[in-house]
Amino acid sequence: MKKLVMSISLVLLVFLGACSGNNAAEKEQKNQTEKTSEKNPANKSQVVDGLKITIKKQEENEKVEGKKKENLYTFTIEGENASSVKKGLGSIDFVLKTKDKKEVKLDDSLATFGNELKSGEKLSGKVSFATNKAPDKLVYKPNGKELVEWSVNANE
Numbered sequence: 001m002k003k004l005v006m007s008i009s010l011v012l013l014v015f016l017g018a019c020s021g022n023n024a025a026e027k028e029q030k031n032q033t034e035k036t037s038e039k040n041p042a043n044k045s046q047v048v049d050g051l052k053i054t055i056k057k058q059e060e061n062e063k064v065e066g067k068k069k070e071n072l073y074t075f076t077i078e079g080e081n082a083s084s085v086k087k088g089l090g091s092i093d094f095v096l097k098t099k100d101k102k103e104v105k106l107d108d109s110l111a112t113f114g115n116e117l118k119s120g121e122k123l124s125g126k127v128s129f130a131t132n133k134a135p136d137k138l139v140y141k142p143n144g145k146e147l148v149e150w151s152v153n154a155n156e
Contacts, residue, residue, distance in 0.1 A: 048148045050083025051117075053140060055150050056124070063107075063130045070130040072107070073152070075138055078124040081117035090114020091127040093142040096152070098133040105129075 045054040057076040062069060073096060079089040091112035096104040106112065106127055113125020129135070135152040 044150070046148050046150075047082055048140065049142075050081065050085070050087050051089055052080040052082045053089075053148070054078045055138065058153060070132050072110075072128055072130050073135055074110075074126055074128040076124065076126050077113075078122060079117065080122045081119050084119050086116050086118055088114070088116045088142075089123055091125065093140055094127045095139050095141050096129040096131065096135050097137040097139055097149070098131065099136045100133060101136075102133060103139075104131045104133070104135075 045052050047053075054077070055075055056078050059072075059074040059076075061072045061074065063072040075094070077094070081087045091106050091108075091114055094106060098104060107130045110128040111126055113123065113127075115123055117123055137149040138152055139149045140147050
């Protein structure tokens with residue numbers, strides 16, 4: 001009986017030890033991504049929180065609603081789950097920061113995307129922001145926490 005209890009304890013100890021090492025590696029990867037995020041221009045892939053996110057295209061158009069005119073900034077985003085667990089990605093996870101540091105929320109009157117991704121799955125879609133202020137950064141901000149950002153070129 002003692003041998004059985006010892007064997008189960010040893011297996012649990014090894015299993016729990018192996019699981020805790022993966023979390024530390026993910027946290028380190030996340031910290032490295034946050035430190036380098038300001039250096040990476042748009043159209044570059046970044047891996048953050050197990051997701052490889054790429055800004056494929058930036059567009060600038062004019063949005064007219066009645067007498068109101070605004071600039072419409074649309075980004076085509078591609079995400080791939082690079083982790084071994086399911087991850088969620090969607091339009092609502094992104095905000096646009098203007099040069100005066102204001103946040104512009106997504107314009108949900110236009111097409112949006114979002115889904116849960118299994119390991120290795122890809123998802124792409126568009127996210128749009130309507131504003132008359134000069135854009136500066138596109139920020140990936142799930143659950144209110146800024147994880148990574150890309151520089152925005154207003155004329156692309």
